[in-house]
Amino acid sequence: MIVQEKAQGKVTIEICLESIESVLAAEKGGADRVEFCADLFEGGTTPSLGAFKVARQHSTIKMSVMIRPRGGDFCYSDLEFEAMKEDIRLFREAGADCVVFGILTPEGEIDLERTRQLIELARPMEVTFHRAFDMTPNAQASLETLIGLGVDRLLTSGLEATVIEGIETLAALVRQAGDRIIVMPGCGITERNFAYLDSKVKAKEYHVFLPGTTESRMTYRPEHIYMGGMLRQAEFSISHTDTDRVGTITRIGGTL
Numbered sequence: 001m002i003v004q005e006k007a008q009g010k011v012t013i014e015i016c017l018e019s020i021e022s023v024l025a026a027e028k029g030g031a032d033r034v035e036f037c038a039d040l041f042e043g044g045t046t047p048s049l050g051a052f053k054v055a056r057q058h059s060t061i062k063m064s065v066m067i068r069p070r071g072g073d074f075c076y077s078d079l080e081f082e083a084m085k086e087d088i089r090l091f092r093e094a095g096a097d098c099v100v101f102g103i104l105t106p107e108g109e110i111d112l113e114r115t116r117q118l119i120e121l122a123r124p125m126e127v128t129f130h131r132a133f134d135m136t137p138n139a140q141a142s143l144e145t146l147i148g149l150g151v152d153r154l155l156t157s158g159l160e161a162t163v164i165e166g167i168e169t170l171a172a173l174v175r176q177a178g179d180r181i182i183v184m185p186g187c188g189i190t191e192r193n194f195a196y197l198d199s200k201v202k203a204k205e206y207h208v209f210l211p212g213t214t215e216s217r218m219t220y221r222p223e224h225i226y227m228g229g230m231l232r233q234a235e236f237s238i239s240h241t242d243t244d245r246v247g248t249i250t251r252i253g254g255t256l
Contacts, residue, residue, distance in 0.1 A: 011198065011253045012205040014064065014184065015241055016040070018047065022241035023055040023063070029246025033062040035100055035128075035207065042071030043131075046087050049094060056095050064098035064128060065091045067118075074104040074132035081114060088121050098125055100155070102132025109136060110145045119150060128153040131187065134160070139169055143176055143183075153182040155207050162188030163197055170201045191248045198256045208249055212242030 014033040015026040018040050026034050036052055037044035044066045052065060067087050069080045076084070081103075088099050099122050103111040110133075119127050129151045136142040139159050146154055156173065158166020163185045170185050177183045186207025189197060194206070216238055 011203070011256050013246075013250050013253050014186075014205060014207045015246060016044070016186070016207060016209040017241045018044070019240055020051055020055045020058070023059050023061065025241040025243040026246050027059050027061040029241075029243040030250035031061065031246050033064060033097070035064045035066060037066040037068075039071065040209070044068060045071060046084075049090055052091065052096070053094055062097045064100050064126075065096045066130070067091075067099050067101040068130075074102050074135065075106055075111075076103060076114075084118065085121055088118060092122065092125055096125055098128055098152075100128040100130050102130045104132055104135060110142055110149075112145070112149070115149055115151075126152045128155055128184070130155045131157060134158070134166075139173060140176060143173055143181070147177070147180045151181060153184055153205070155184050155186050157185065157187040163201075164188055164193060167197065167200050170203070174201055174203050189249075191245065191252065194249060194252050195256065206253070208246075210242050210245040210249065211239045212245065214238045214240055 012032045014035055015031045016035045016037065017023060017026060018037050023034050023036065036047050036055065038047040039045045045068045046066055052063070056063065067084050069076065069083045084101060091099060101118055103114045103118070105111050115129070129146050133142055133146070133154055133156045143154065156170065157163050158169035158173065160166030160169070163170060170183070173183045182205055183203055184205040184207050185197065185201055185203050189206055189208045198206070
C-alpha cells in the first residue's frame with residue numbers, strides 16, 4: 001500500500017478535470033496530480049482512451065483515471081463490470097498512474113469481491129476508491145474495509161454533500177486511517193475555505209475542482225438548438241481548469 005507522509009508545509013493537490021487542455025492548465029498551475037474524467041456534470045465517468053493518450057503525450061503530471069461506466073448509482077451490472085475491467089487494462093497499458101473507482105452492493109456496502117478483482121487487475125497502478133464511499137451507511141466500517149482490501153487512497157466528502165458539511169467526519173477518518181491509507185477530502189474545496197478545512201482535517205492530500213470558462217470560438221450560433229437535455233450547460237461556453245485558481249490553491253497548500 002502506498003501511503004504518503006505529510007511533509008511540513010506541503011500537501012498534495014489533485015485537480016479533478018475533463019479535458020486535455022485542463023490537464024495542461026493544472027500542470028502549469030503547479031498541481032501534483034490530476035484526476036482525468038469525462039462528463040463531470042454526472043459526477044465523472046470514464047474518459048476516452050484517445051484523450052488520455054494525447055494528454056499523456058503532452059504532459060508529465062501524474063494522472064489518475066476515473067473508471068465509471070455511467071452516471072447514477074454504483075451498483076453495476078455484469079456487463080458494466082466487464083467494461084470497467086477492460087478500461088482498467090487499457091489505461092494501465094497506456095501509462096496511467098492510478099485508477100479511480102467504487103462499487104457498492106444493493107445494500108450500500110462496499111462490494112468486496114468485485115473491488116478485490118479490480119485492485120488485482122490495476123496493479124502496479126495506485127488505486128483510489130472514490131465518493132461511492134459517501135453512499136455507504138457507516139464511514140468507519142467502510143474505511144476499515146478499504147484498508148483490508150489494500151486500497152491506496154480514499155476520496156470522500158465525509159458522507160455529506162460537501163467537505164465543509166462533512167468536516168467532523170473527515171477529521172475522524174484521517175485520525176482513524178493513520179498511515180494505513182490516504183484519506184483525501186474532496187467536493188466543495190475552494191480558495192476561500194481550503195486553509196480552514198486543512199486546519200480542522202489535517203489531510204495529506206486534497207481533491208479540488210477549479211473550473212474557469214472559455215468563450216466558444218463559434219461566430220455562428222443557432223441559439224434554439226441544444227446538444228443536451230433540458231438540464232444543460234450553455235452551448236457556447238466551454239469549461240476548462242483555471243490555471244490561476246490552481247496556482248492559488250497550490251500556494252496555499254505550500255504554506256499549510
